[in-house]
Each structure stands twice: as structure tokens, then as C-alpha cells.
Amino acid sequence: MPAPSKSPISPATREFGRRVLARRTELGLSQEKAAERCGLHWTYLGQVERGRRNVTLHNILKIAAGLDVDAGVLVSGLEPPE
Numbered sequence: 001m002p003a004p005s006k007s008p009i010s011p012a013t014r015e016f017g018r019r020v021l022a023r024r025t026e027l028g029l030s031q032e033k034a035a036e037r038c039g040l041h042w043t044y045l046g047q048v049e050r051g052r053r054n055v056t057l058h059n060i061l062k063i064a065a066g067l068d069v070d071a072g073v074l075v076s077g078l079e080p081p082e
Contacts, residue, residue, distance in 0.1 A: 008051025012078040017051040019074050023067045024049075038066030 008014035024034045031049070035042040039062050047053040048063065055063070064071035 006052075009054055010051070010081045012081065013048075013054060014051035015078055016055065016074060017049040020045070020063055020067065021049040023069050023074075027067065029067075034066060038062045040066075 008017070024031070027034070029037070031046055032042045035045040038045065040059065044053065044059075045063075048055055048059075060071050060074065064074055
């Protein structure tokens with residue numbers, strides 16, 4: 001099995017991850033504490049923040065709820081991949 005890529009999947013996943021990281025930092029949460037609040041594993045949240053996960057709608061909603069932000073703020077203006 002090939003090693004996973006170290007780069008973001010797309011500009012959209014990179015920007016989504018940047019927004020998640022910014023909100024987590026704004027709240028003063030560790031990755032572990034934020035993941036716990038979101039109901040996700042901390043390694044998964046780390047991959048999201050690095051843009052290395054294509055996040056499902058359900059997980060977007062979990063992340064938004066855990067970070068006390070509207071999901072629309074996290075996805076607004078993101079462009080789909082070509």
C-alpha cells in the first residue's frame with residue numbers, strides 16, 4: 001500500500017482545514033480537546049486541518065458544532081476541485 005500524500009488534497013480542503021485550525025486556535029483548544037468536543041479522533045482532526053481529508057457533510061457538521069461556529073462559515077466560498 002502506498003504511503004499517504006503529505007500535501008493537501010485540494011485548495012478547498014487546504015482552506016477548510018485552515019479555517020478549522022484558526023477557529024480551534026481562537027478558542028484556545030488543543031487538537032485533542034477540540035476533537036473530543038467534535039466527537040472525532042484527534043488524528044482525524046489533524047488530517048482535516050492539514051487538508052488531507054475529504055470531509056463528509058456529517059463530519060463538517062460535527063466539527064462546526066464542536067467549535068461553536070456555523071458550518072457555513074467553514075465552507076463559504078470554497079471552490080470544488082476541477
